[in-house]
Amino acid sequence: MDEPFQILVVDDEPNIRQGLAKGLAREAGHIELAGTAEEALALFDDGDFQLVITDVRLPGQLDGLELVSRIQERKPETTLIVITAHGTVETAVEAMRRGAFDFITKPIDLNLIRQQVGKAATHHRLQAENRLLRDRLAEAEELSGIIGNCSALKDVLLQIRQVSDTDATVLIRGESGTGKELIARAIHDLSKRSSGPFVAVNLGAMPESLLESELFGHEKGSFTGATRQKPGCFEQACRGTLFLDEVTEMPAKSQVDLLRVLETGQFKRVGGEESLDSDARIVSATNRDITQMIDEGTFREDLFYRLNIVPIEVPPLRQRREDIPLLADHFLQHFCQRHHRPMKMLTPDAVAGLVSANWPGNIRQLRNVMERLVVTVSNETITADALPADLAPNAKVHVARIPPLAEVTEQAEKEAIQAALAVNDFHREQTARCLGISVRTLHYKMSRYGLH
Ligand SMILES: Nc1ncnc2c1ncn2[C@@H]1O[C@H](COP(=O)(O)OP(=O)(O)OP(=O)(O)O)[C@@H](O)[C@H]1O
Numbered sequence: 001m002d003e004p005f006q007i008l009v010v011d012d013e014p015n016i017r018q019g020l021a022k023g024l025a026r027e028a029g030h031i032e033l034a035g036t037a038e039e040a041l042a043l044f045d046d047g048d049f050q051l052v053i054t055d056v057r058l059p060g061q062l063d064g065l066e067l068v069s070r071i072q073e074r075k076p077e078t079t080l081i082v083i084t085a086h087g088t089v090e091t092a093v094e095a096m097r098r099g100a101f102d103f104i105t106k107p108i109d110l111n112l113i114r115q116q117v118g119k120a121a122t123h124h125r126l127q128a129e130n131r132l133l134r135d136r137l138a139e140a141e142e143l144s145g146i147i148g149n150c151s152a153l154k155d156v157l158l159q160i161r162q163v164s165d166t167d168a169t170v171l172i173r174g175e176s177g178t179g180k181e182l183i184a185r186a187i188h189d190l191s192k193r194s195s196g197p198f199v200a201v202n203l204g205a206m207p208e209s210l211l212e213s214e215l216f217g218h219e220k221g222s223f224t225g226a227t228r229q230k231p232g233c234f235e236q237a238c239r240g241t242l243f244l245d246e247v248t249e250m251p252a253k254s255q256v257d258l259l260r261v262l263e264t265g266q267f268k269r270v271g272g273e274e275s276l277d278s279d280a281r282i283v284s285a286t287n288r289d290i291t292q293m294i295d296e297g298t299f300r301e302d303l304f305y306r307l308n309i310v311p312i313e314v315p316p317l318r319q320r321r322e323d324i325p326l327l328a329d330h331f332l333q334h335f336c337q338r339h340h341r342p343m344k345m346l347t348p349d350a351v352a353g354l355v356s357a358n359w360p361g362n363i364r365q366l367r368n369v370m371e372r373l374v375v376t377v378s379n380e381t382i383t384a385d386a387l388p389a390d391l392a393p394n395a396k397v398h399v400a401r402i403p404p405l406a407e408v409t410e411q412a413e414k415e416a417i418q419a420a421l422a423v424n425d426f427h428r429e430q431t432a433r434c435l436g437i438s439v440r441t442l443h444y445k446m447s448r449y450g451l452h
């Protein structure tokens, strides 16, 4: 049930006011009554009303429509319902235009108005929740510093927002340096666990012999060197978030152990008897092709399903080039400050060079390049000449990414058609003959590749 509303009822007829007050007693937490708009505004300013129900015709200087406007100005999140005796469409439209949520016509049907108040309460709550989410997102963007405007990243941000309020496991997949850890932190920062710890453990960097104790902790004397009891990551992340980085690098034995914790919600310290409850939200990440690893049998499929309740795919930087200028500028400012350099600027050709580079190391590589430029370029402006030579587009395209065959053939086909059209002066029949295809096929392919 929604929280009870504070309702302000405005009508010049006392029996209508009283009737509404009685009729809505169950829906409202508190009701106050006013006979004029002026009186209503005074009460409104003193109180904390979420819903105002007002008649249109009022005896004072201000009418109900004017009251709607004034309340909208003061507190736009207030839900307003207008009562109209005349039931004219114009009045209703005008009330809605001024921000009213709904209108009702006299004579008042109490059942109907109860329904409308219920609807208004739901609407009000949704609005409040959305506002909170938006604030928290803006804050998280600030907090975690996720920069980017492209639609792919906006999708990721939306997913972050959607999952943050749940305890569902999240598996973040993306190439090295795409921001997976940053995203894991943002999920934590936005969640109700944000006041708890964020514990990150890199499973790729951990020798197998230490992994179990690292994750689950150990009791004193459980093995040589265990001189005291030590809590593991699961315990440290209690009421917080546990980030399992490079989760695919776990040896088979640890995969079984982790699966058991996810299934039972319990674990034991190494050498311990007591079963402990796990209260850590699990976010994991990998830059490997996890489905291939499952096919090959190096990663457990059942574990994958447990970890992958919500998948988040982070696109590589070359698929969100529109964000490169923004990111470059962000890192430029950041490193000029950090290295106490006067603020530098990128010339347009330098920006173009950055945008067209391949970035196999993604945002981490861009960040490193910008730091190097801040340190090595003494001029105030950074030109394209200053960019590292290996950034030139296609310099490393074969290492960076092997395109799917279909993409290669399509590109070659497009170029061949372009060339044939140019040689044949855009004469369709000749071009088709030259390419050994029908005119129909040529037309189809031209429209497909946008060649006109
Ligand atoms: N959208 C972004 N806005 C600003 N900085 C970013 C963004 N994405 C990543 N970064 C920065 O780029 C660097 C690499 O990010 P991060 O460590 O999160 O990548 P990763 O995907 O975990 O890489 P790896 O797979 O190598 O562990 C960090 O310094 C991070 O702060």
Ligand SMILES: [Mg+2]
Pocket: 180, 181, 245
């Ligand atoms: Mg990482």
